Amino acid sequence: xxxxxxxxxGGGPAGLEAARSIADLGGDAVLxxxxxxxxxxxxxxxxxxxxxxxxxxSEVLGKLAAAVTSGKGVDVKTKSEVKKISGSAGSFKVExxxxxxxxxxxxxxxxxxxxxxxxxxxxxxxYYNYYSFxxxxxxxxxxxxxxxxxxxxxxxxxxxxxxxxxxCVGSRDRQVGNEYCSKVCCGxxxxxxxxxxxxxSDSKVFIFYIDMRMYGYWEPQIYWQAQEKYxxxxxxxxxxxxLQKGNQLLIRGEDTTMSRPMEVTMDLVVLSVxxxxxxxxxxxxxxxxxxxxxxxxxxxxxxxxxxxVGTSQAGIFxxxxxxxxxxxxxxxxxxxxxxxxxxxxxxRVIA
Amino acid sequence: MxxxxxxxxxxxxxxxMRDPKLAHTHDIHESLLELEAKGxxxxxxxxxxxxxxxxxxxxxKKIPFEHTWHHKSCGQxxxxxxxxxxxxxxxxxxxxxxxxxxxxxxxxxxxYYASATSNKSAQATVMARNFATAYQAGYxxxxxxxxxxxxxxxxxxxxVHHKEVxxxxxxxxxxxxxxxxxxxxxxxxxxxVHVMRNRFxxxxxxxxxxxxxxxxxxxxxxxxxxxxxxxDPDIYGGQRMATVTATLKALGINVADYSTWFDxxxxxxxxxxxxxxxxxxxxxxxxxxxxxxxxxxxxxxxHDTGCVTTLDKSQFSGRAHNYKxxxxxxxxxxxxxLALGAHPFRVVQFHWHSTDWRPFLEKLGIxxxxxxxxxxxDLEAIRAGTKSGVTWxxxxxxxxxx
Numbered sequence: 017x018x019x020x021x022x023x024x025x026g027g028g029p030a031g032l033e034a035a036r037s038i039a040d041l042g043g044d045a046v047l048x049x050x051x052x053x054x055x056x057x058x059x060x061x062x063x064x065x066x067x068x069x070x071x072x073x074s075e076v077l078g079k080l081a082a083a084v085t086s087g088k089g090v091d092v093k094t095k096s097e098v099k100k101i102s103g104s105a106g107s108f109k110v111e112x113x114x115x116x117x118x119x120x121x122x123x124x125x126x127x128x129x130x131x132x133x134x135x136x137x138x139x140x141x142x143y144y145n146y147y148s149f150x151x152x153x154x155x156x157x158x159x160x161x162x163x164x165x166x167x168x169x170x171x172x173x174x175x176x177x178x179x180x181x182x183x184c185v186g187s188r189d190r191q192v193g194n195e196y197c198s199k200v201c202c203g204x205x206x207x208x209x210x211x212x213x214x215x216x217s218d219s220k221v222f223i224f225y226i227d228m229r230m231y232g233y234w235e236p237q238i239y240w241q242a243q244e245k246y247x248x249x250x251x252x253x254x255x256x257x258x259l260q261k262g263n264q265l266l267i268r269g270e271d272t273t274m275s276r277p278m279e280v281t282m283d284l285v286v287l288s289v290x291x292x293x294x295x296x297x298x299x300x301x302x303x304x305x306x307x308x309x310x311x312x313x314x315x316x317x318x319x320x321x322x323x324x325v326g327t328s329q330a331g332i333f334x335x336x337x338x339x340x341x342x343x344x345x346x347x348x349x350x351x352x353x354x355x356x357x358x359x360x361x362x363x364r365v366i367a
Numbered sequence: 368m369x370x371x372x373x374x375x376x377x378x379x380x381x382x383x384m385r386d387p388k389l390a391h392t393h394d395i396h397e398s399l400l401e402l403e404a405k406g407x408x409x410x411x412x413x414x415x416x417x418x419x420x421x422x423x424x425x426x427x428k429k430i431p432f433e434h435t436w437h438h439k440s441c442g443q444x445x446x447x448x449x450x451x452x453x454x455x456x457x458x459x460x461x462x463x464x465x466x467x468x469x470x471x472x473x474x475x476x477x478x479y480y481a482s483a484t485s486n487k488s489a490q491a492t493v494m495a496r497n498f499a500t501a502y503q504a505g506y507x508x509x510x511x512x513x514x515x516x517x518x519x520x521x522x523x524x525x526x527v528h529h530k531e532v533x534x535x536x537x538x539x540x541x542x543x544x545x546x547x548x549x550x551x552x553x554x555x556x557x558x559x560v561h562v563m564r565n566r567f568x569x570x571x572x573x574x575x576x577x578x579x580x581x582x583x584x585x586x587x588x589x590x591x592x593x594x595x596x597x598x599d600p601d602i603y604g605g606q607r608m609a610t611v612t613a614t615l616k617a618l619g620i621n622v623a624d625y626s627t628w629f630d631x632x633x634x635x636x637x638x639x640x641x642x643x644x645x646x647x648x649x650x651x652x653x654x655x656x657x658x659x660x661x662x663x664x665x666x667x668x669x670h671d672t673g674c675v676t677t678l679d680k681s682q683f684s685g686r687a688h689n690y691k692x693x694x695x696x697x698x699x700x701x702x703x704x705l706a707l708g709a710h711p712f713r714v715v716q717f718h719w720h721s722t723d724w725r726p727f728l729e730k731l732g733i734x735x736x737x738x739x740x741x742x743x744x745d746l747e748a749i750r751a752g753t754k755s756g757v758t759w760x761x762x763x764x765x766x767x768x769x
Contacts, residue, residue: 160371170375
């Protein structure tokens with residue numbers, strides 16, 4: 017029997033936007049989220065300001081979650097996971113573990129919004145010594161400290177004065193198998209560099225990069241500001257290794273502008289870790305039988321090959337970072353589009 | 368409530384657990400099984416008994432304990448023969464079945480890495496001929512040399528992924544009357560030492576707790592076809608290869624970290640041939656001096672022919688320029704053999720090493736002069752014609768160092 021209900025898997029930015037859009041369009045959705053809280057990785061990782069117009073992350077996602085939970089049309093199930101799915105477009109049978117209780121659902125379409133996880137810098141880039149040195153941290157580690165307005169060196173609690181960002185850690189890297197650009201790290205690192213300069217006025221901040229990929233309006237909003245107003249130093253060159261030197265970190269690499277090798281000491285090194293498919297994205301893709309690309313993300317394109325939310329299975333749509341690195345604009349836009357496509361597909365079947 | 372800093376430090380305290388399902392490289396075992404199913408190759412299985420260990424991306428590798436065909440190293444046999452004899456001596460202590468073949472050829476890997484190779488089919492056939500020889504003898508290849516080990520891993524990729532090379536190799540082997548055999552695992556001797564380490568530790572006769580050692584990981588072991596190297600969450604949190612370091616720790620040696628551990632020893636294949644001064648400078652200034660300055664190491668331990676030779680002999684060259692760092696360099700097999708009571712000269716053969724090893728032996732309380740005199744006695748007997756050479760009958764029995 018056909019159903020107009022739409023299952024949304026994942027309660028991050030894309031899933032929440034899909035849920036809100038379905039409700040706004042008069043549809044009926046059930047949102048299944050593994051975590052206790054809605055908001056996805058930006059919430060669970062404690063993001064501070066978003067590169068998206070420098071808005072407060074918890075405020076933006078809080079408003080979105082509130083719109084979904086307080087309005088009509090969306091049944092939100094947190095601490096829940098999809099366990100089994102069968103059927104086809106228009107009539108899927110779904111079994112859910114809802115907070116330890118088994119439930120069955122009938123839905124007409126599925127939106128997968130299971131997102132990403134940050135690259136673990138210990139997986140292969142052992143020369144950055146993330147697990148060896150306390151003062152080598154990641155963007156997400158720094159984000160939490162920025163949110164608390166208390167950036168210190170984990171080793172001794174001192175305020176760092178010289179801070180380096182290393183770009184493309186786990187992105188654009190054949191050695192670790194992630195050949196793609198993660199899209200957001202240049203913007204996030206530059207945003208954090210500005211915040212560092214605001215919070216520690218006597219700090220010197222360096223960003224070591226392959227090339228800065230400041231999409232769209234990030235160029236004037238973040239990149240130029242970082243350089244012209246906040247004196248953030250951008251150095252074109254790949255860092256080859258991070259070593260301990262006394263109580264500082266020595267970074268070795270190449271300054272390609274000056275065509276020479278360099279060694280510089282820093283108080284804190286921040287690894288700009290890229291995006292990988294979340295464990296949820298990998299397992300849900302397998303469960304649904306949708307095609308994944310070689311990196312484990314869900315292959316988007318649909319029947320036409322250019323549908324950004326279509327998958328290899330009719331009636332199953334994908335939104336946000338589950339299909340590849342996405343910023344918040346992408347995720348919201350895809351969430352809304354997936355909602356429209358899913359709703360149209362079930363209504364077409366019913367009509 | 369935990370603070371952000373506590374959270375960060377807690378996360379860093381965990382070992383990296385690798386899931387083979389997430390490995391970004393193809394599992395060569397699957398391709399080998401496919402080729403075997405098509406009848407294209409003979410896949411030689413690792414003989415029992417074997418140990419299973421974890422490699423870089425979480426896959427499992429089988430390491431045989433015995434029935435091994437010892438693929439020796441040109442450089443070890445030529446420059447540091449105590450390296451080879453220590454490996455055999457350790458096998459003999461456990462009465463393991465092994466074969467020291469006389470029909471093995473050089474891998475020609477140095478040529479390959481120094482950009483002086485002939486052609487890919489010839490290069491791959493050298494490996495295939497040695498593997499076929501081991502198979503026909505009924506033993507499993509154990510590769511002594513890091514260069515050969517790295518080179519064979521690359522040649523295996525070449526044969527597996529390129530049908531035209533496979534066909535060429537088969538044609539040449541046909542002329543030699545040999546089948547195309549690829550072992551299920553390409554095993555380096557240091558992996559055998561690694562899986563044997565706890566059994567070795569049970570038999571050690573030396574207290575090594577006063578020794579601080581630094582480990583040089585061989586590039587051809589952990590950088591070339593990197594996924595084939597052994598990793599262990601208990602060794603540097605699974606961030607670095609486990610071989611050598613795990614062995615030394617099992618023997619009770621204090622392993623110290625130093626900042627240039629990831630660097631090449633200086634050998635560099637091409638460099639040692641065409642820029643030897645660079646090799647010597649790199650080995651002494653970048654590696655040995657750093658170890659001495661940062662952790663005052665008593666001993667450098669590594670697991671490859673080129674690395675032992677370069678790190679040791681370069682110190683001799685450095686003396687011409689008043690570099691007097693002087694850290695002896697041994698292989699893991701030699702240190703292990705010494706720990707189990709191998710004769711310092713009949714087996715470990717310190718006299719082939721150019722950096723002064725006497726302070727190291729004295730720190731361990733070993734009266735090296737006594738064993739040197741014994742060895743000199745062997746030589747006198749050989750000169751006098753009463754002895755044909757030093758044999759296992761002279762060397763098998765462990766010494767007590769008392």
